[in-house]
Amino acid sequence: MNISIIGSGYVGLVTGTCLAEIGHNVICVDNNINKIKKLNEGKVPFYEPSLEPLIRYNVNEGRLKFSSEIGDGVKHSEVIFLCVGTPSLPDGSANLGAVKQVVREIAQHMDSYKLVVEKSTVPVQTGEWLDKLIYEYLEDKSISYDIASNPEFLREGTAVHDFIHSDRIVIGVNSDKAANLLIQIYTPLNAPILITDINSAELIKHASNAFLATKISFINFVASICEKTGADISKVKIGIGMDKRIGMDFLNAGIGFGGSCFPKDVSAFMAIAQKVGVNPAILKSVEDINIYQREYFITKIIDTLHGVKNKDIAILGLSFKPDTDDIRQAPSLRILEILKKEGANLRVYDPAAMDNVKEIYPHLYYAQDAYDAISGSIAAVFVTEWKVFKELDFLKIKNETDCTTIFDGRNIFNSHRLEKLGFKYYSIGRANKIICV
Numbered sequence: 179m180n181i182s183i184i185g186s187g188y189v190g191l192v193t194g195t196c197l198a199e200i201g202h203n204v205i206c207v208d209n210n211i212n213k214i215k216k217l218n219e220g221k222v223p224f225y226e227p228s229l230e231p232l233i234r235y236n237v238n239e240g241r242l243k244f245s246s247e248i249g250d251g252v253k254h255s256e257v258i259f260l261c262v263g264t265p266s267l268p269d270g271s272a273n274l275g276a277v278k279q280v281v282r283e284i285a286q287h288m289d290s291y292k293l294v295v296e297k298s299t300v301p302v303q304t305g306e307w308l309d310k311l312i313y314e315y316l317e318d319k320s321i322s323y324d325i326a327s328n329p330e331f332l333r334e335g336t337a338v339h340d341f342i343h344s345d346r347i348v349i350g351v352n353s354d355k356a357a358n359l360l361i362q363i364y365t366p367l368n369a370p371i372l373i374t375d376i377n378s379a380e381l382i383k384h385a386s387n388a389f390l391a392t393k394i395s396f397i398n399f400v401a402s403i404c405e406k407t408g409a410d411i412s413k414v415k416i417g418i419g420m421d422k423r424i425g426m427d428f429l430n431a432g433i434g435f436g437g438s439c440f441p442k443d444v445s446a447f448m449a450i451a452q453k454v455g456v457n458p459a460i461l462k463s464v465e466d467i468n469i470y471q472r473e474y475f476i477t478k479i480i481d482t483l484h485g486v487k488n489k490d491i492a493i494l495g496l497s498f499k500p501d502t503d504d505i506r507q508a509p510s511l512r513i514l515e516i517l518k519k520e521g522a523n524l525r526v527y528d529p530a531a532m533d534n535v536k537e538i539y540p541h542l543y544y545a546q547d548a549y550d551a552i553s554g555s556i557a558a559v560f561v562t563e564w565k566v567f568k569e570l571d572f573l574k575i576k577n578e579t580d581c582t583t584i585f586d587g588r589n590i591f592n593s594h595r596l597e598k599l600g601f602k603y604y605s606i607g608r609a610n611k612i613i614c615v
């Protein structure tokens with residue numbers, strides 16, 4: 179099938195590439211000319227494991243193309259996926275400006291039937307609005323079209339795997355024609371397909387992300403109680419998660435969630451609830467706990483070190499999670515902001531995200547690797563659980579550097595081992611003589 183993708187970022191590029199991989203002819207469009215130029219030169223504009231070879235293969239096979247013109251995409255295809263960003267407005271609701279702009283351009287180029295599919299995360303009832311918008315901008319009102327919602331559940335860092343091995347594909351439609359086109363597109367993936375109305379599909383995405391964020395804030399709330407009582411969150415987590423009704427996933431205590439989705443989707447879902455007169459208190463707590471978690475960790479660093487002015491501190495991990503270079507709403511940014519303001523000398527390292535952080539903080543010390551960051555520091559703060567950090571040689575660090583204190587914001591390390599080596603070790607919600615009351 180001929181498909182176009184409008185917005186070739188983390189979601190659009192992965193979607194387009196994977197749809198090409200399963201046999202479709204795909205054109206990925208983006209209004210960022212530099213991004214399209216890079217893609218046409220065979221370069222991937224961001225870090226996502228296993229995406230680059232897949233792009234190269236499908237471009238060589240002639241199934242994947244790139245363009246900066248929406249008109250190229252619309253003419254080429256019967257099905258058009260909207261994959262532009264939907265960031266937060268100041269009031270927390272979703273900014274649908276890019277969606278609106280793209281849909282207007284699509285309508286202006288439509289010369290035959292098109293299925294316009296929302297893959298961007300949008301509030302419930304956006305489909306109804308898009309339907310009216312397309313009709314408004316359509317020059318030839320006799321041209322037929324459908325709207326569908328097909329929310330995306332991939333995770334950055336494992337995006338290709340998640341797309342190809344989806345737990346479920348949600349398709350929200352209001353016509354058999356739209357349902358059949360989307361089923362035809364996804365059949366090669368062999369994944370369970372759930373067909374719903376458009377409103378329900380839109381809501382499924384916000385509800386899924388809000389639920390996962392709730393799990394994270396819930397376990398962080400339990401971790402705070404562990405710290406005050408001498409219980410150990412790593413054991414409590416196992417005891418909770420072994421219950422099949424609960425499960426282990428998303429029960430890792432830490433400094434909270436970040437990224438381009440959870441924070442904005444929780445606030446957008448709250449805004450939807452408020453708009454329709456439903457009390458969003460549960461989500462407000464999720465957000466409050468998430469903010470507290472980060473601020474408490476920063477205070478713990480400053481208090482434990484008796485201030486950080488002129489002290490060299492290593493910050494390990496800048497991306498909002500491992501295996502991505504994405505720093506949108508990353509906890510690291512708040513940590514850098516406050517520690518810098520307090521006068522610390524920061525030595526930072528991340529395997530993928532340093533170039534993105536350099537654009538915000540050009541004058542930090544960007545280390546060659548984790549050892550380089552730690553070697554000149556009195557303390558090391560672990561912010562993201564990259565695999566390379568789990569493999570660090572702490573005996574070498576103890577023997578060869580002045581680093582005496584480890585702040586582990588993701589509970590990556592074995593506390594007993596590090597304490598035995600002589601480090602002062604602070605993590606989240608795990609029994610620790612110094613932080614228990």
Ligand SMILES: NC(=O)c1ccc[n+]([C@@H]2O[C@H](COP(=O)([O-])OP(=O)(O)OC[C@H]3O[C@@H](n4cnc5c(N)ncnc54)[C@H](O)[C@@H]3O)[C@@H](O)[C@H]2O)c1
Nearest residue numbers: 185186187188189208209210262263264276298299330334
């Ligand atoms: N990133 C994720 O993990 C993830 C997962 C599931 C769903 N989503 C949702 O998918 C959507 C996209 O997220 P993303 O992370 O890929 O965002 P992104 O910022 O990486 O990509 C959006 C792309 O759209 C392009 N764009 C913006 N306006 C445009 C226009 N007028 N014409 C053409 N291109 C335009 C931008 O240049 C950018 O490349 C969001 O709604 C997000 O909530 C994201």
